[in-house]
Amino acid sequence: MAKIELRNVSKRFGNTVVLENLNLTIEDGQFAVLIGPSGCGKTTVLRTIAGIGPQSSGQVLMDDQDISDLPPGKRDLAMVFQNYAIYPTMSVRDNIEYGLKNRKVPAPTRNKLIAEISEIVGIAPYLDRKPAQLSGGQRQRVALARAMVKKPKVFLMDEPLSNLDAKLRSQMRVELIELHNHLKTTFVYVTHDQVEAMSMADRIILLNNGVIQQEANPREIYTNPCNKFTAQFIGAPQMNILPLPGSDMSFGFRPEKVTLTEQAPDAFLKKKARIITREMLGSETLYQLRFDKQSIMVKSLSDVFLPGTDVYFSLRKEDILLFKRDENRLYPQEDGYGQALAAAGRV
Amino acid sequence: MQDTGKLGRKVLPYALVLPAILFLLIFTIYPLLDMVYMSFTDWKLVQPAKNFVGLHNYRYLFGRSDFWNALGNTFYYSVLTVISQFCAATLFAVWLRKNTRINSLVRTALFTPHIVALLSVAMVWSWLMNEDKGLLNMLLNLLGLPGLRWLNSAETAMTSLVIVSWWKSVGYYTVIIFSALQTIPTEIYEAADLDNAGRFSRFFRITFPMISPQAFLCLITMTIGSFKVFETIRVMTGGGPGKATYVLVYYIYMTAFQGQFKVCLACAAGVVLLFIVGLLTALYFMLLSRKVHYQ
Ligand SMILES: Nc1ncnc2c1ncn2[C@@H]1O[C@H](COP(=O)(O)OP(=O)(O)O)[C@@H](O)[C@H]1O
Ligand SMILES: [Mg+2]
Numbered sequence: 001m002a003k004i005e006l007r008n009v010s011k012r013f014g015n016t017v018v019l020e021n022l023n024l025t026i027e028d029g030q031f032a033v034l035i036g037p038s039g040c041g042k043t044t045v046l047r048t049i050a051g052i053g054p055q056s057s058g059q060v061l062m063d064d065q066d067i068s069d070l071p072p073g074k075r076d077l078a079m080v081f082q083n084y085a086i087y088p089t090m091s092v093r094d095n096i097e098y099g100l101k102n103r104k105v106p107a108p109t110r111n112k113l114i115a116e117i118s119e120i121v122g123i124a125p126y127l128d129r130k131p132a133q134l135s136g137g138q139r140q141r142v143a144l145a146r147a148m149v150k151k152p153k154v155f156l157m158d159e160p161l162s163n164l165d166a167k168l169r170s171q172m173r174v175e176l177i178e179l180h181n182h183l184k185t186t187f188v189y190v191t192h193d194q195v196e197a198m199s200m201a202d203r204i205i206l207l208n209n210g211v212i213q214q215e216a217n218p219r220e221i222y223t224n225p226c227n228k229f230t231a232q233f234i235g236a237p238q239m240n241i242l243p244l245p246g247s248d249m250s251f252g253f254r255p256e257k258v259t260l261t262e263q264a265p266d267a268f269l270k271k272k273a274r275i276i277t278r279e280m281l282g283s284e285t286l287y288q289l290r291f292d293k294q295s296i297m298v299k300s301l302s303d304v305f306l307p308g309t310d311v312y313f314s315l316r317k318e319d320i321l322l323f324k325r326d327e328n329r330l331y332p333q334e335d336g337y338g339q340a341l342a343a344a345g346r347v
Numbered sequence: 348m349q350d351t352g353k354l355g356r357k358v359l360p361y362a363l364v365l366p367a368i369l370f371l372l373i374f375t376i377y378p379l380l381d382m383v384y385m386s387f388t389d390w391k392l393v394q395p396a397k398n399f400v401g402l403h404n405y406r407y408l409f410g411r412s413d414f415w416n417a418l419g420n421t422f423y424y425s426v427l428t429v430i431s432q433f434c435a436a437t438l439f440a441v442w443l444r445k446n447t448r449i450n451s452l453v454r455t456a457l458f459t460p461h462i463v464a465l466l467s468v469a470m471v472w473s474w475l476m477n478e479d480k481g482l483l484n485m486l487l488n489l490l491g492l493p494g495l496r497w498l499n500s501a502e503t504a505m506t507s508l509v510i511v512s513w514w515k516s517v518g519y520y521t522v523i524i525f526s527a528l529q530t531i532p533t534e535i536y537e538a539a540d541l542d543n544a545g546r547f548s549r550f551f552r553i554t555f556p557m558i559s560p561q562a563f564l565c566l567i568t569m570t571i572g573s574f575k576v577f578e579t580i581r582v583m584t585g586g587g588p589g590k591a592t593y594v595l596v597y598y599i600y601m602t603a604f605q606g607q608f609k610v611c612l613a614c615a616a617g618v619v620l621l622f623i624v625g626l627l628t629a630l631y632f633m634l635l636s637r638k639v640h641y642q
Contacts, residue, residue, distance in 0.1 A: 047537075050537075050541060051540075052537045052540055052541070053537075071540065071543075072537075072540040072541045072543075073540055073541060073542065073543025073544070074543065077541075078541065079538075079541055081534050081537070081538060083532075083534060085532070085534035085535050085537065085538040086538075087535060087538070087539075087552075087553060088535075088557070088640065089552075089553070089556035089557055089559075089640040090552070090556075098539075098542050098544070098552070099541070099542035099543060102542055102543040102544050102545065102548060103543055146538075146542075
């Protein structure tokens with residue numbers, strides 16, 4: 001159990017700056033998910049915490065102790081690598097045991113731990129196999145077991161499920177959540193998959209180009225994004241963002257907040273539009289609408305509207321988010337909010 | 348192609364490998380079998396008659412001390428070259444992995460001796476190791492050390508030959524092992540860092556097992572190569588001083604083409620060499636191949 005803190009951490013590879021003055025705190029016992037587009041620096045943050053490829057400047061603290069100069073093996077954390085990084089020449093048992101041996105854990109304790117952990121992650125039958133004889137899911141479990149067996153204060157996981165098929169992924173997702181509930185250890189989990197982030201995180205840290213865009217719990221980050229990037233990154237299909245008439249600002253709304261009707265409704269924002277495509281998702285239906293050369297996505301419970309027909313779409317006042325010219329949110333308490341919202345209603 | 352039909356398609360592969368097979372049959376298999384056959388006769392180069400004499404040649408060989416001496420020398424030379432080359436090549440390769448500017452230069456330089464003809468190498472080294480006028484002794488003297496006797500003393504001659512073979516081949520093996528090292532993914536070492544692995548454990552538990560297929564190949568090539576040592580002996584020592592560097596292949600050569608031209612005896616010695624090399628290779632496979640990690 002430990003709190004992790006990054007203070008003014010920068011990381012450069014030659015001339016490329018990947019992180020600059022990053023500040024980040026992950027509370028003890030938290031399931032923190034680092035999410036962001038590919039290449040934004042998620043792995044770099046994780047490696048900085050682990051101490052592999054150390055930061056160019058800044059400090060890493062664990063429980064308020066500066067561990068910047070501590071080698072990775074002495075940091076009391078375990079990492080699951082994106083491609084697992086299992087030792088190919090060692091059997092599953094040796095893979096799990098290696099870290100314990102290096103820490104001079106006595107053999108009886110080692111055997112007990114291995115038996116216990118391999119039972120939990122379900123690899124007990126494969127302990128004497130070589131990694132090459134395992135499936136992707138089994139390898140993933142070996143990597144997990146290798147991390148768990150050390151009983152670390154912090155788990156670092158770099159897209160651990162990205163190489164698994166959809167079914168296994170959702171199964172492992174549940175298992176990891178249970179594991180976290182059971183261990184109550186700090187987890188730092190990297191993913192580029194927002195479903196994983198939303199379903200697993202206590203706290204989501206959204207990163208773009210090495211800069212933290214927003215840090216909040218899943219609900220907050222979904223309903224109350226603080227800038228355009230966050231608004232559009234989280235949520236599928238992504239939030240509709242349209243220019244605000246008569247200004248250089250913009251406004252946005254989630255596809256599922258739109259109501260579709262055949263007759264003009266009585267609503268804050270209403271507009272006639274043509275249905276371009278209809279996509280059945282099962283319980284919901286996804287429509288693409290076009291009006292005034294603009295296109296929006298709508299997620300509706302109703303599947304009765306046909307492509308080529310005209311409908312009215314409408315929105316409530318409270319479902320509209322406003323964004324300033326610099327792409328940050330314009331909040332209700334700020335100057336010019338009322339005016340801008342009124343402009344949105346006149347679209 | 349469509350017209351060739353079923354028969355054509357069956358025959359074509361054999362037709363394509365036929366030249367290689369013919370070459371192998373004429374220049375490898377046939378001489379090999381002929382050698383085995385001749386080792387059971389009393390044929391000499393200077394007399395046309397070939398009489399079957401059974402195991403007589405082998406009994407004769409194993410009764411001679413100079414043959415045992417040649418066998419012993421060969422083993423001595425082999426053990427020394429294989430062990431020293433193997434360790435040196437591995438160490439060099441590990442060192443070269445640290446990618447500095449010197450290292451990329453060294454990498455090229457190391458390979459150069461491999462493409463120089465062994466005969467020239469032997470001649471240059473004879474000069475370098477010359478007791479009175481050689482460069483090596485000159486350098487030793489410059490450092491205030493006494494010169495060595497190199498090829499002129501029974502004690503140092505064999506080691507001197509090992510040094511030459513070392514200079515000639517260590518770069519080649521280094522390059523092989525180095526390229527094997529290059530294929531090890533770096534994440535494995537990062538995982539080892541997190542597992543708190545020490546330097547030795549990291550080498551013996553991770554690096555070495557990862558390069559074991561190439562290391563195994565090197566070991567076999569080195570062993571066979573060292574049993575075939577001939578050029579350096581022929582040029583540099585002629586088996587001397589005394590019989591200190593008289594090795595098996597040189598023994599075969601001398602028996603067949605010098606003195607009484609006893610080809611039959613040379614063939615018997617050749618069969619012995621074949622047998623030893625085959626046995627060693629089989630032994631390597633039996634003892635080591637289970638430890639070799641193939642992807
Ligand atoms: N060893 C390296 N050398 C140079 N650039 C690197 C290196 N590692 C990562 N980068 C760069 O740093 C940026 C962030 O990488 P990374 O943290 O791996 O992103 P993510 O994990 O979010 O996909 C990328 O633009 C990548 O090109
Ligand atoms: Mg990554």
